[in-house]
Amino acid sequence: MSLFNQLIELQNLLIQNYCSYCGKIDEIICDSCIKSLLKSPKVGFINNVPVYCLTENVEIFKQLIIEHKDGGYHKLSIPFAKMLVQGLKTLSPKKQINVLNVPTAANTIKKRGLDPVAIMTKNACIQAGKRFMYTPEFLINAKSRIDQAQLNFEERRLNLQEAFNSPEKSSKNFVIVDDVITTGSSMSSSILAMQERGNHVKACLVLALT
Ligand SMILES: [Zn+2]
DSSP states (O other): OOHHHHHHHHHHHHHOOBOTTTOOBSSSSOHHHHHHHHHSOOSEEETTEEEEESSOSOHHHHHHHHHHHHSOOGGGHHHHHHHHHHHHHHHOSSSOEEEEEOOOOHHHHHHHSSOHHHHHHHHHHHHHOTTEEEOGGGSEESSOOOOGGGOOHHHHHHHHTTOEEOOOOOSSOEEEEEEEESSSHHHHHHHHHHHHTTOOEEEEEEEEEO
């Protein structure tokens, strides 16, 4: 597909008012399709924590995630947050739960001018209701690391080793959110940092896998 056609398709997806899976007049992905996606087999486990992915292998959707993060399509945080809301409510139907995202490196935030993943996660918590507490202070960057994009698998792993730190322990369970899992190394480092502090990570929730 040419770049021009890809852009047209992205724009169509942004303004569409039907579900990409079932065709119902609704969001990009409707509530009931998100529920069934979360019921289908888990993507896998990282350090014994189940990882749930909110989309199936939709190439165009991955494009949207990149546009959201690096292309300046900040409006996408609205549908993305709505998807996360459904995921969070399904993962914790009754209990209070702490929610945080995989921290973005400080220099990446500087480059982008804002932190789209944090904004999306925070908005999802606000929309999901009082029992979902956005608690980014429980997982922070432990050292300055370089931007992941140009690194290969091994370089990413080394870059992320002990990249995060969980400064406090909470009695509540946590859900860790990210927009996309590529190698899984940043999610894995996040879980490890939380576990080392004695924080219980109930699940990870991501929009897509690449
Ligand atoms: Zn649907």
